[in-house]
């Protein structure tokens with residue numbers, strides 16, 4: 640697959656371009672810099688745009704096709720922008736047996752976000768993950784990096800999503816009314 644054709648649908652703003660340029664410049668003299676650059680760009684932007692692969696290729700001499708291959712190989716990298724809030728739900732064996740699928744059903748229904756996708760309003764992404772090594776807490780989800788164990792008990796995941804939705808509506812209302820106290 641030609642990465643340029645499939646990945647250039649997301650125009651980058653100036654801040655994202657600068658972030659990519661800074662990250663590439665800071666690692667270009669290291670050994671094996673491709674993974675490190677990709678890791679930093681994923682962390683900074685939440686995904687790896689085509690422009691980043693091109694910049695890495697230009698700086699390292701590794702072809703864009705090879706950089707793309709690395710991105711595709713590692714599950715930690717994604718070529719699609721993530722939502723503002725990222726929900727990961729473990730579907731490893733222990734979590735699956737204890738209700739992981741139920742968590743997915745609840746989260747997708749509440750957010751309108753498809754599994755392994757992003758909601759149309761860009762607010763949420765939901766991904767199914769493999770075991771994250773917390774099987775004793777199954778079923779496990781993470782919301783914006785915070786681990787929620789035993790997540791069906793007391794509807795913990797539902798409550799976490801509801802809290803985000805409430806906070807986001809307050810922020811939106813504050814933005815519409817210009818009331819800065821709603822951001823406090």
Ligand code: FES
Pocket residue numbers: 729730731732733734735769770771772773774775777779
């Ligand atoms: S199976 Fe979910 S944390 Fe291990």
